[in-house]
Amino acid sequence: MRRMSGAGPARDAWGPAAPWVGVAAWAGAFGLLLALARTSLDALPGFVLAFAATGAVVVAAAAGRALRPPRPSVAVAAVGLGALASYAAATWVRPEALAALVAGLGLLLAGTWAGVTLGGRVGHARYIWPLVIVAAGADLWSVLAPEGITRQIVEGHAPVALNMLVLAVPVPGVGVKPLLGVGDVTFVGFLVGAVRALGLPMARLCLGFAVGFGLCLLGLLTLGLPLPALPFLGVAGAAGLGALVRPQWRELALALGVVAGVLAIGMIVRGTGVL
DSSP states (O other): OOSOTTOOOGGGGOOTTTTHHHHHHHHHHHHHHHHHHTTTOOHHHHHHHHHHHHHHHHHHHHHHHHSOOOOHHHHHHHHHHHHHHHHHHHTTSOHHHHHHHHHHHHHHHHHHHHHHHHHTTOOOGGGHHHHHHHHHHHHHHHHHSTTOHHHHHHHTOSOGGGGGGEEEEEETTTEEEEEEEHHHHHHHHHHHHHHHHHTOOHHHHHHHHHHHHHHHHHHHHHHOSOOOHHHHHHHHHHHHHGGGGOOOHHHHHHHHHHHHHHHHHHHHHHHHTOO
16 A cells, blocks of 8 residues: 555645744754753753754654644744743853854754655655665765765864754753754654655654664763764664564665665775775
8 A cells, every 4th residue: 555544645734834833942942952051050961951952853843844733823922932032042142052043943944844845755655764774874974984074064174054054052061062964854854754644653753763862862972972863763763663664675675785885985985085
């Protein structure tokens, strides 16, 4: 069966209030983190709170794109409260926090819109795992390879324009730091869009995302090194859907072959010094 019963057309999710869930969540979380930055909270709990809040905002923004929009009055009230929290807290900090607030909002809205839109075009649930494998492989390269875009941004070697491709938030006890990339935001939206379009249980996907963010956070704290979030989110999200997204072996083999081929080409290019 191509699409499960009970799934309505994706276009009914796109009312004028749909993006406001993300706007309100981002503004409110950013303002809360700015306020906590004024306290004596240590760096470790500050990082844990910032990472958890950022993950929750991304999932909420993507899910808000795929759900029926709330009444305009509710959306306006939510955005107003979130904006008020951000504005009040922003008066205490330096301009870079305001830049991160505005840039992050744009990235969040654009990334979730693109992801949910593309995810709505997935034709069958069995394609979920192969797509997760390919996306995870690309993100692993971006974070771990010396020439990877995400790694260059984290290490401060990337052009200034590329800094717009990461969600940076106030980390209490540390400062404004990048936590998630545009690929993470877009892929969360992609899975949300696919799950909604296919009529799969959204709650199971969101629970998987929560587990994925938790495992990623545990890895970051344990290893003390930058880690790609997308493999954790993609694998945990797909695993949360269980047998509903069981793939065919030939499609898994194709996805693994694509990832292995790209990594092999990258190693050859690096070894020959072409790049």
